[in-house]
Amino acid sequence: MNVPIVQLQELRCHFANGDGLLAAVDGINLSIEAGEVLGLVGESGSGKSTLGRIIAGLQSRTAGDLIIGGKSMPRAYDRRQFKAMSTQVQMVFQDSYASLNPRMTILASLQEPLWSQGVAATAARAKACYWLERVGLPQSAGERYPHELSGGQRQRIGIARAFIAEPQLVICDEPVSALDVSVQAQIINLLQELQSEHNTAMLFIAHDLAVVRFLATRTAVMYLGEIVELGATPALFEGPRHPYTVKLLAAHLDGNIKERKIVPHLAVKNVSHKAPLATDSGCRFAPRCPLAEPLCSANPPWLRPTRVATEAACHRLADVEVLNLRK
Numbered sequence: 001m002n003v004p005i006v007q008l009q010e011l012r013c014h015f016a017n018g019d020g021l022l023a024a025v026d027g028i029n030l031s032i033e034a035g036e037v038l039g040l041v042g043e044s045g046s047g048k049s050t051l052g053r054i055i056a057g058l059q060s061r062t063a064g065d066l067i068i069g070g071k072s073m074p075r076a077y078d079r080r081q082f083k084a085m086s087t088q089v090q091m092v093f094q095d096s097y098a099s100l101n102p103r104m105t106i107l108a109s110l111q112e113p114l115w116s117q118g119v120a121a122t123a124a125r126a127k128a129c130y131w132l133e134r135v136g137l138p139q140s141a142g143e144r145y146p147h148e149l150s151g152g153q154r155q156r157i158g159i160a161r162a163f164i165a166e167p168q169l170v171i172c173d174e175p176v177s178a179l180d181v182s183v184q185a186q187i188i189n190l191l192q193e194l195q196s197e198h199n200t201a202m203l204f205i206a207h208d209l210a211v212v213r214f215l216a217t218r219t220a221v222m223y224l225g226e227i228v229e230l231g232a233t234p235a236l237f238e239g240p241r242h243p244y245t246v247k248l249l250a251a252h253l254d255g256n257i258k259e260r261k262i263v264p265h266l267a268v269k270n271v272s273h274k275a276p277l278a279t280d281s282g283c284r285f286a287p288r289c290p291l292a293e294p295l296c297s298a299n300p301p302w303l304r305p306t307r308v309a310t311e312a313a314c315h316r317l318a319d320v321e322v323l324n325l326r327k
């Protein structure tokens with residue numbers, strides 16, 4: 001059996017805030033398989049970036065296991081350990097400018113991940129030149145500095161930097177949301193091409209559900225630190241089972257596809273959510289859920305298989321399935 005690239009077991013990341021411990025990531029169990037594209041969606045503040053940063057070794061976790069390539073990663077990273085794992089996991093950030101050293105030329109920035117792998121200078125330079133071209137930039141761009149490139153060009157460099165060290169997993173955190181709409185599709189196509197060319201697994205974090213639907217093999221939906229639904233992208237988009245997923249899809253899909261068409265009678269209550277605390281009990285979506293019953297606020301639900309190729313963490317799953325069958 002193939003070992004997953006990444007395994008997360010009861011992963012938690014809690015931050016101290018005024019009200020207690022904010023549970024940014026709270027008990028995530030998830031695997032990312034070789035070559036798959038896993039989409040990660042959810043409202044702002046649901047913990048997507050924190051989860052991505054933990055896997056990339058940029059954020060330490062509070063509890064739980066992070067296993068990369070079959071190896072259990074220590075909870076607090078030091079630079080040496082991070083470099084050792086960074087060959088397997090690379091990240092493409094939303095802000096391509098901040099992710100590049102402003103004092104390094106583009107060619108030097110591209111070579112940097114190879115230097116830390118001990119690749120010889122000539123080979124590193126040749127590889128950087130190849131990648132410059134592979135992401136659609138002229139060789140002359142190599143002598144420039146980040147501020148001399150457009151946002152789209154800088155993101156191409158961010159992508160080349162992520163792929164150049166031949167990682168097994170690339171985490172893309174909102175890689176196109178800061179770019180002009182006119183270049184977003186080009187960057188998405190480039191990511192898709194590289195992912196399939198190199199069979200690199202990808203964790204794709206985005207608010208844009210249409211892009212996730214296009215790229216991801218599987219999709220995970222996060223709500224206030226937890227995964228509430230997970231499964232094959234077509235099944236999840238065509239027949240969402242968790243009431244929160246229904247709400248999320250309805251808010252993003254075009255006006256012709258209304259909530260009631262996805263699951264009838266499931267209009268979500270307009271209650272604002274507060275930051276999740278580590279001491280919370282019960283389903284975090286219960287205050288907004290039209291199907292909530294006393295059990296929901298008392299006990300946390302867990303991911304259970306649905307009748308389609310997904311799992312959903314909802315005490316009322318059986319009723320949602322019936323609603324779906326009737327629509």
Ligand SMILES: Nc1ncnc2c1ncn2[C@@H]1O[C@H](COP(=O)(O)OP(=O)(O)OP(=O)(O)O)[C@@H](O)[C@H]1O
Pocket residue numbers: 015016022024042043044045046047048049050051275
């Ligand atoms: N370093 C930190 N210190 C304290 N709280 C933090 C820290 N990083 C994140 N948080 C909090 O953790 C929660 C999850 O944040 P995170 O950025 O992971 O969410 P997100 O789903 O990626 O949001 P967005 O889509 O807006 O990027 C938020 O409430 C955020 O304010």
